[in-house]
Amino acid sequence: MAWAYRVMFQVLYHLFHHIVWNPPVPMRIFVLLGTILLYGTTGFVYFELANNPELTWSDGLWYTVVTMTTVGYGDFFPKSAGGRFLVGWPVMVFGIGLLGYALSVVAAALVTSKSKEIKGMSSFALRDHLVIFNFPGLAKVERIVDELRLDPTIGKAMPIVLVDEFLEELPPELVKRGIHFVRGNPVRDGTLSRAAIDSARHAVILCRNPIDPASDNLNVTIALAIEGRNRKTNTVVECVDPASEELLRKAGSDRIVCTSRYDALFLSQELLNPGVQEVMDDLLSATGGQQLYLTTVTRETTLGELTGPCREKGHVAIGVYQRGAVHINPPSEIAVGQGDRIITIGSKRLPEL
Template structure:
């Protein structure tokens, strides 16, 4: 029996003598002793005192509130009970407050350093930190859409030591770790995320594509239903991301080359493209679901979009895009109309 008790004490020693357990034990002992001492010394001059009165006085004195409804009148009550209760009560209260502050500071530090597991749902995960200005620009664009204005955004990066203050102010969460490892993505709650953006670590280094391909394979393996958008440096590597089942691949170098030529041949195209691709100002480009019974000609859908103050550009179906199609082309429910407007329509119904 003694060996069993000894074993239990050894196993429970850490919890028994932890900071919180020690503080609670000291507080409880001081609370009971001060109440008992107050009742012992003061019951002679105030026979109406009860245990509830003594515990109330003890609580008020330890927290230094001091309402004055009860107070020691005897010398023993003042110097042997009252004074120690106030002094030790202040010390214990300060000790407890310092532990609370330490817990809060440590929790914030873990958040900033990305070592704490988050608990998010329907959030957007941004993989790879590519500089503060670019990161803030991407976050601003995401939040610029009314459908994503209140959504949570989480950054996953393996090299960033702590989250910049500017991103903290934008309520960005952070998980530090290798994004190609399943354990890191589990900490980022990938399974419950709404979307993932995999950014190139270096926009001028095609080797970034190889790193992102590893990340994309892990993401698609763990959460194939989560929409994924990958930034590709070398256009020749885009087919590899498609084979990895990524939903969308964006080649910045290819787009920039096309935009340069278009701006040369048709001055002003850059302003038009910048405006419709931005969620921060001007008109925007949307893909909105079509709601109709049976098949309808594209002209009917386009006319309905115009009534909604939208400029129809075409429609998409099962990953295929039809820009400025023939007006007799059939459009059915499940297709998405491509349009330009001031606000995102929930649907185009006819």
């Protein structure tokens, strides 16, 4: 039984040391506030009850609160010397000081919390959110966030978390957009837990250095870390070297975007067909004009049968995406099965067809 007494003694010592001798700030404020309220209420009733027999304890409490907050309605005030100097003065001096101290503690806590979030030291309990990994530059991240916010799939309501190891502080432009920030190694479980990756709906992995093929190695590691925690997360990964695409697929990435391949295509097509860049910018950007959409088909049909419903909703059907193959401008008789996607151009996203 000796060990039980030792444990009990240690628990009592811990409680006595941390609560009695060094109590936390909220408890300290609560105890002091209660003491002042009790002193002011009882003192006011004790000294003023002889002059006003109708006084109640609620009147004393009301007087104390009004005096502490410097409101001073004047409906209750001390008339006796004891009520003025032994109750009124202490309540005013200590009450106002305590109120100022409490407000300063609250303000400091709010500033500290906001500073921790901006510096990436906070943890987030989010669900169905989007996580962006790596910070290649402000302009690129801003453009991605703005484009995603314009589409109802993401919208303005879905929380977005940025994860980066070397960004010291979240830029004000991203703070205004409501972006959360987690600073840390993106492949470590601690960082992923702080970003709530286990309940994330989407993840976008950007290349830390878009001109360095070695950035692909980090993205492969991040993709593996995400898949190890949450296979349901829809992961889109950017890569520099086309040779990294196969490795990213094996790592579990849902979609891969190789920027170097598209750079070459845009350059060559702009040379052969001047104006292609403006056309693609209009089709791919959600800021205005017409966009490309891939809409899931829920029944067995043909492209010709879907053209009419699409046209009624302001869309032009230009192709079919089925079994990983793209068919642009196919014959109208082409069969379209359940789960295939029809490629259209329109001003807003279509529901399932």
